Amino acid sequence: MTVTAAKGFRAAGVAAGIKSTGKRDVTVVVNDGPSAAAAAVFTSNRCQANPVIWSIKAIADGSISAIALNSGGANCYTGDFGYETTALTAERAAELLNLQPSDVLVCSTGLIGAGDEVFRQKVLSGVTEAVAELADDVAAGRNASEGILTTDSVEKLATRTGSGYTIGGMAKGAGMLAPGLATMLVVITTDADLESTQLDAALRAATAVTFDRVDSDGCMSTNDTVALMASGASGVTPDVAEFTELLTDLCAELSKKLQQDAEGASHDITITTVGAASVDDAVAVSRAVSRSNLFKAAIFGNDPNWGRVLAAAGTTDAEFDPQALDVTMNGVMVCKAGTPFESIDLVDLSPRETEVIIDLHAGEASGTILTNDLTHDYVHENSAYAS
Amino acid sequence: MTVTAAKGFRAAGVAAGIKSTGKRDVTVVVNDGPSAAAAAVFTSNRCQANPVIWSIKAIADGSISAIALNSGGANCYTGDFGYETTALTAERAAELLNLQPSDVLVCSTGLIGAGDEVFRQKVLSGVTEAVAELADDVAAGRNASEGILTTDSVEKLATRTGSGYTIGGMAKGAGMLAPGLATMLVVITTDADLESTQLDAALRAATAVTFDRVDSDGCMSTNDTVALMASGASGVTPDVAEFTELLTDLCAELSKKLQQDAEGASHDITITTVGAASVDDAVAVSRAVSRSNLFKAAIFGNDPNWGRVLAAAGTTDAEFDPQALDVTMNGVMVCKAGTPFESIDLVDLSPRETEVIIDLHAGEASGTILTNDLTHDYVHENSAYAS
CATH class of the missing domain: 3.10.20.340 (ArgJ beta chain, C-terminal domain)
Known part of the structure; x- marks a missing residue:
């Protein structure tokens, strides 16, 4: 019931020491194909974090084979050094997975302005460690979802089953929840076989009526990313309308879980x-x-x-x-x-x-x-x- | 240092039993002339309280001789009965002061939706009592300013002296402070001799850079009113630029006092x-x-x-x-x-x-x-x- 539910995906989440609590803080999700089709939507905040600036370029060709995520630091407003950290993160994952850096999406979440040399080294060693632990089982998926949490009190997972294919997703977010999107990272995987343009249309339709309508505190994050990767490993090319409906339903479930875990809320x-x-x-x-x-x-x-x-x-x-x-x-x-x-x-x-x-x-x-x-x-x- | 500072004005504030605390809750301010020129600006909230709906019509001819104000109930979303309460308030003041109801501005502040028969009778008897106590001294001005307070912890008063004329003002507001305007009532009096069109231009210039730039909590009230009455009793027709500058300065002082008394704030x-x-x-x-x-x-x-x-x-x-x-x-x-x-x-x-x-x-x-x-x-x- 997570990003490893669909065929063709491996994941891992490790504790790289970025969080002072010692909890998992670096996650890698890999799409082993055969397809690498992907889509992503990002914050509409004009002040974008370095990983968002990187990832918008990386997704431009509609193809992504891995996502490297960290919690414990947003790598936003960290200047050229911060952008270099994001690029190095993608390069590290690419090197270990035999990909091009432009095949790797990068996501970060945590405090704005934090992202020094120590942070960089922890993220990079975390990626190395996570790649070594990649697996396609439920435990690996859960570890991956733990690695992206910040002030969240619970993991947020959802899956849907279509006609011969599966969609699985994980989300983080517990505040700064406002449209376009929220302070959230969402990774959704599917083994359906769809083109990136189809994925993009489905994802935009789904987020417009789900994540974009969670408005916990009116505050819009600089780091929001919702990424969807399709491995095609099921061999099934679904009806796009059915896929969009299931995807929307899954996003609605994750949105509700974000609302239910909003910081300090009692209603x-x-x-x-x-x-x-x-x-x-x-x-x-x-x-x-x-x-x-x-x-x-x-x-x-x-x-x-x-x-x-x-x-x-x-x-x-x-x-x-x-x-x-x-x-x-x-x-x-x-x-x-x-x-x-x-x-x-x-x-x-x-x-x-x-x-x-x-x-x-x-x-x-x-x-x-x-x-x-x-x-x-x-x-x-x-x-x-x-x- | 209040609405009675300028020549030609009398005021009173009485406890009519609307507030459960027994504090003053009905205020009347009267302009004895010779001029009755006036201007007012109102909330830009489309959901307007009954007194705002009334007062927009009353000020249309640029002439106002009295303002009746109450705290303890906003008389907003109280239906036809509520509008009738506002009309009766103006009629009561007009009758006692030998004016037309359309010469009377009405302002209310407090809880939205509150305004039953008991409320109406208390407001009306309060107006009668206040008219009987009208005076032009400092104590009367202070009583008037007390009568408009809700959760305010202090009175908010300011005066300015021009070349041969005076401007005095009182304000209330301690939350729901957002532009266009704030949850506030402001009455400003002057004995300068100016046309209502000049007063209107000066008032809009002043509020645009003062009250409209207090944004305590992003919440816009349904009852906001800033009224300016000019008696002309000084016999001085001031330079409009000088008057506008002094008026702006006075509004800035009252704005700062609103910010400093915002509900629960520590900064x-x-x-x-x-x-x-x-x-x-x-x-x-x-x-x-x-x-x-x-x-x-x-x-x-x-x-x-x-x-x-x-x-x-x-x-x-x-x-x-x-x-x-x-x-x-x-x-x-x-x-x-x-x-x-x-x-x-x-x-x-x-x-x-x-x-x-x-x-x-x-x-x-x-x-x-x-x-x-x-x-x-x-x-x-x-x-x-x-x-």
């Missing part, structure tokens, strides 16, 4: 806007609510403060009549047509799963954002991150 | 972007940083995490080369040309006053946003607001 809030004139409008309203600290703090306090939902909706340019809005919280319509309706005393916000529905009464489209509440623990964990 | 953060291609670019970058919860939590923890500054800057479309950015925190340039520079250990974030400077190296323009850190107390105060 997983699903915000759905319905009755919108367009999907863009629906997503804009749901996202605006998901970014209201006042709303998120209220949910933390189990307070169904629907005024804060409307105040956030009012900051968007979505099509709606402000006096026509309904708000439903955990099944109770607390506001109907812009007026208090059912009593807020009926709203039970004690469960972790929280649902907010906003009806714009402006059309037929809908859109959902997954977010979290704003808690003491969120503040604490993020005030101590670099210390 | 007042001034974020200035320099070297920008335009003021809009500079403000966009400063604002993006001011809205990063990760950055704000780091400052709470006295952690000079400049990576979070750059990650926020990267979400804007301001003109810059991501590898050319400098970041200076409390005088220490921690990042130069996108690379770590001076040691973060040199940054002392223990003072409440915190300064972050981002140099885009893309032009000559600059722009500042005033914000606060994200603290345990912010979460606590805003999770308990409605309870």
